[in-house]
Amino acid sequence: MPEENPKNETDNGPGYEEELLRKIAEHPCYDKKAQHKYGRIHLAVAPKCNIQCNFCVREFDCVNESRPGVTSKVLTPQEALEKTRQILADYPFIKVVGIAGPGDPLANDETFETFELIKKEFPELTLCMSTNGLLLPEKLQDILRVGVSTLTVTVNAIDPEIQAKIVDHIVYHGKVYRGVEAAEIQVKNQLEGIKAAVDAGVVVKVNTVLTPGINDKHVVEIARKLNELGVYIMNIMPLINQGAFADIEPPTAEERKAAQEACEPYVMQMRHCRQCRADAYGLLSQDMSQMSEKRRELIKIHTKEDIERAKEILEKNGEEA
């Protein structure tokens, strides 16, 4: 398939096909200009996780993509489809459907069932997923089959010695691995999986949780590797200390900024992440899952009025609305 799937580039993707460029331009996480115009809906259909990160308290949403200390209500694929229907009818500025937990999407078959249902009914939407990458090589064909075009992989270290300090254990093909052995498997799968996804034309973002004293001196090495792999954008997120890392001081805003600046020459940096919930929806800056009914109504009315106005103008100009 390589001739159908252009080589990835790290400079806003001039190698991408038109359809993919449109999806990037309408993706609030991948294009900072899109964040004020377009929204995303997260479907919390994936409760299980196959690893244990040291900063994760498993009753809550996956911290590699979400805000720690938050629990999302898990939906079935059918419930997720219905929720998408309702929300899109009221808020058509939502262009991206993401699955980001509350656990690891690849460790839950419901992720693929949900994407299949969504793709069938809303083929124009961008399907987005966030994973810890352990199962990426073996699940990539499923990811492509259901039509995911933007994929986030959390890479907190590419050196297994460092990764071993971040993840307590992994469960891989029914067996528990710990320490450097676990880290070697995960890092290998993440990097192989990212390479294969990029080669298959998926636009890959990498999240890195900046953890002082653990991976803060290592992030540039990660960024260099991401450049080699053709990753589109990197999102350096601050550690929020909990679980086994409760005593680690999170990075300051300046430390995070310095890390982003040091990585920027190698891979574009995302600086507008909101560490949203696994059930967030709306604009990144306005999570409507947390709004009062009244505020949601106001946005709904506003959106509908805008659409009516746009229709009127088009009709006046003699065009099809």
Ligand code: CLF
């Ligand atoms: Fe969701 Fe993530 Fe897709 Fe965006 S979020 S799966 S890429 S649609 Fe975005 Fe939220 Fe930050 Fe994630 S602001 S936590 S980066």
Ligand code: SF4
């Ligand atoms: Fe928690 Fe996410 Fe790590 Fe799984 S991958 S342990 S859900 S932070």
